[in-house]
Amino acid sequence: MGTCWLWEECAVGLVVQKYGGSSVADAAAIKRVAQRIVATxxxxxxxxxxxxxxxxxxxxLLDLAQQVSPLPPGRELDMLLTSGERMSMALLAMAIGDLGHEARSFTGSQAGVITDSVHGRARIIDVTPGRIRQALDGGAIAxxxxxxxxxxxxxxxxxLGRGGxxxxxxxxxxxLNADVCEIYTDVDGVFTADPRIVPxxxxxxxxxxEExxxxxxxxxxxxxLRCVEYARRYGIPIHVRSSFSTLTGTWVSESQGSEQADMEQPIISGVAHDSSEAKITVxxxxxxxxxxxxxxxxxxxxDVNIDMIVQNVSAVDTNRTDISFTLPASDGRKGVEALTAIQATVGFESxxxxxxxxxxxxxxxxxxSHPGVSAKFFSALAxxxxxIEMxxxxxxxxxxxxxxxxxxxAVTAIHRAFDLDADQVEAVVYGGTGR
Amino acid sequence: MGTCWLWEECAVGLVVQKYGGSSVADAAAIKRVAQRIVATxxxxxxxxxxxxxxxxxxxxLLDLAQQVSPLPPGRELDMLLTSGERMSMALLAMAIGDLGHEARSFTGSQAGVITDSVHGRARIIDVTPGRIRQALDGGAIAxxxxxxxxxxxxxxxxxLGRGGxxxxxxxxxxxLNADVCEIYTDVDGVFTADPRIVPxxxxxxxxxxEExxxxxxxxxxxxxLRCVEYARRYGIPIHVRSSFSTLTGTWVSESQGSEQADMEQPIISGVAHDSSEAKITVxxxxxxxxxxxxxxxxxxxxDVNIDMIVQNVSAVDTNRTDISFTLPASDGRKGVEALTAIQATVGFESxxxxxxxxxxxxxxxxxxSHPGVSAKFFSALAxxxxxIEMxxxxxxxxxxxxxxxxxxxAVTAIHRAFDLDADQVEAVVYGGTGR
Known part of the structure; x- marks a missing residue:
């Protein structure tokens, strides 16, 4: 295996691979993924x-649900949605079988993924993969x-909701005490910025x-976020790579200081952006x-997640302050309604x-610890x-x-200011994104 | 309830209703079935x-399976196909919820349908409907x-395979010790012949x-067949009726002699036909x-089911016989192969x-006990x-x-000969057929 630079001596081990929806979009894609699995x-x-x-x-499936009920019960929506993975996993197992290897498919329940009862965004509270272990012991791919x-x-x-x-x-x-968890996606790993903005x-x-x-x-x-938190808690190395190429992608694991030449130098990982948020100012x-x-x-x-918060003395009345915060735009209505309900109590103006x-x-x-970083950051934007608003x-x-x-x-300016630009285009975006 | 002439005094009881694929073909159909369920x-x-x-x-789903594997493993095919009912049951539960009634959906496994391990045509060996009973006790529709x-x-x-x-x-x-099992279909019950042949x-x-x-x-x-055998064994009255009308359909239950005016008269139920069989002559x-x-x-x-068998002295050689039998045409190849394999041993000619x-x-x-019946039957055909071949x-x-x-x-002639023709057209065929 040429890509296992984090594995000691490329040892044989247990690999967990995850393929998103775009990697198994149709029969041809499923057959290609099956070949990749068999190769491993x-x-x-x-x-x-x-x-x-x-x-x-x-x-x-969500569209079908909307057609029969505007507000479907969570239990039934989960029952409906889980039929999606049931199809893809059975088809993938068949495609592997067709290549002469035994594969056995398991629902979340059969795989021992035990959760709380919050439908639509349940949290994993235990994993008891006895049947998976048994399938592996029998020589099968699970x-x-x-x-x-x-x-x-x-x-x-x-x-499990988003990132599930x-x-x-x-x-x-x-x-399962796996050696690596490979997350297959439609790009060759993590990039210093979104290649659609910064080629x-x-x-x-x-x-x-942490980064x-x-x-x-x-x-x-x-x-x-959730998957990275889980991996950090259990020390599982993640290898993010493309299902459309065999290139090494990005390894996510404990920071390894010894790899870094200048330990005292700030190590810039990249520039991220998010256009899914909104701002409420009270x-x-x-x-x-x-x-x-x-x-x-x-x-x-x-039940609204707040991200950034800023408080300023009000421009109008110095006995009053303005409080601004950001939240997912999809929670915007909920946020505004919650605040409107307490307007009289708090006595804010608008x-x-x-x-x-x-x-x-x-x-x-x-x-x-490097003041030069923020200076360079704000200069680049200026x-x-x-x-800058917040x-x-x-x-x-x-x-x-x-x-x-x-x-x-902003992304382009910061990326260039921190010398992150490559000499040539490295990123290839292969397709859509999965769940 | 106007249709319960077999129920004592129209008592309140436990009703099992079965809706086929054509009754839940799309969101509109699912909503209509939901209303019917809520009415009950x-x-x-x-x-x-x-x-x-x-x-x-x-x-x-079968087509998708074919696309990834010409001969998919039975375990995985079952995993794939069962996602179909998972969708319809969740959507139906949502539609009922939308009408203000609680419905909870259950997979076969959750409902306690325990089978043997023959994928694709498993037999039920036990039913332990604890969760269904619990849902009913909680006032929900299961x-x-x-x-x-x-x-x-x-x-x-x-x-479970055909008729599952x-x-x-x-x-x-x-x-569940139900009072009745209602099987909803696209016709108003059992007719004396197929209305497409005999209007x-x-x-x-x-x-x-038995009939x-x-x-x-x-x-x-x-x-x-299988469903009727099961009903007979446990004495479950079946009411076959249309999901497109509220008419009383056909009750299938123990024969009730007292209902019949002339007990000694033969009671003709109807004329059936089957064009799915083939004949092999050895x-x-x-x-x-x-x-x-x-x-x-x-x-x-x-594993071929044989239906009718006829043995005759061979027309060619009186020391030899010809044996003919009918079997499902879909098993034709298997039957011929099995016989070809023993041709040398048995020594038959072709x-x-x-x-x-x-x-x-x-x-x-x-x-x-009424010789007149067969006489009339064969005269009508002549x-x-x-x-007649067999x-x-x-x-x-x-x-x-x-x-x-x-x-x-043949069907038309026999139906008329036994005075089964109605004075006017009674049968309405509403749609396709379910599984």
């Missing part, structure tokens, strides 16, 4: 495959439905869990203790809702004529909110 | 619904996936299990003890295969110019094999 098996590895529903199946499990209390079928298939793969890798973005050969978490939190779609909040707490409690009670924003972030180790920083991240129209210019 | 619930009954996959889903179960030994998902959904319904009715066929208001078994065995598609079998046994053992070992045949049967109680009779049936081209003429 032939190298001597034990292979567990986690698969998403084919192409647009999930959207089509194919597992991603995105699904069974609730511990009610024994009902659940789905990646999380299934990492959770199985942890429970000269570079592939990142290795990234730490990957920040990238995911800042809008990188390549791995879901205008004219009376400047009293506890008002911010009331505001954010009400938003949290509406609400402003703005979904024409974007977030641009620079991710990298050792950033806080030179590009990009106006700022937030962490140990390994600087994020700014800008106008949505400025995202591309 | 509102009458005060506990309701368990067994549902097939939507419209052509099963065929589409929706169960038809056609599927879980194997006792391997805990793998199985499908009807059989699921009857099996659940038996295990003046009459609806049969009541038929015994229904003969009808099913003789080609009537309305109920599968020509020139040496006339020795045990040769027939060898022939039929080899065919049975190839095989003749003929799939241009049809079977026409008259079903009714008290037939054997008058219609239909040539004959077989039982207590309640006369069957003949004729040329396929003669089926319509």
């Amino acid at each position: 098996k032939k190298e001597g590895h034990e292979v567990v495959v986690v698969v998403s529903a084919m192409g647009d199946t999930t959207d089509e 194919i597992v439905a991603g995105f699904q499990g069974v609730s511990q209390d009610s024994k009902d079928i659940t789905t 298939s990646d999380t299934t793969a990492v959770a199985l890798a942890a429970a 000269v973005a570079r592939r990142v050969p290795h990234i730490s869990y 990957m978490l920040e990238l995911a939190a800042c809008g990188s779609k390549i791995l879901h 205008v004219g909040v009376p400047d009293k203790v506890g008002e911010a707490a009331t505001i954010f409690s009400s938003v949290a009670a509406a 609400l402003r809702y703005d979904d024409g924003i974007g977030k641009v972030s620079l991710i990298g180790a050792g950033m806080r 030179d590009a004529g990009v106006n 700022i937030s920083t962490s140990e390994i991240r600087i994020s700014v909110v800008v106008r949505a129209d400025d995202i591309d210019a | 619930k509102k009458e005060g009954h506990e309701v368990v619904v067994v549902v097939s996959a939507m419209g052509d889903t099963t065929d589409e 929706i169960v996936a038809g056609f599927q179960g879980v194997s006792q030994d391997s805990k793998d998902i199985t499908t 959904s009807d059989t699921t319904a009857v099996a659940l009715a038996a295990a 003046v066929a009459r609806r049969v208001p009541h038929i015994s299990y 229904m078994l003969e009808l099913a065995a003789c080609g009537s598609k309305i109920l599968h 020509v020139g079998v040496p006339d020795k003890v045990g040769e027939a046994a060898t022939i039929f053992s080899s065919v049975a070992a190839a 095989l003749r295969y003929d799939d241009g045949i049809g079977k026409v049967s008259l079903i009714g109680a008290g037939m054997r 008058d219609a110019g239909v040539n 004959i077989s009779t039982s207590e309640i049936r006369i069957s003949v094999v004729v040329r396929a081209d003669d089926i319509d003429a």
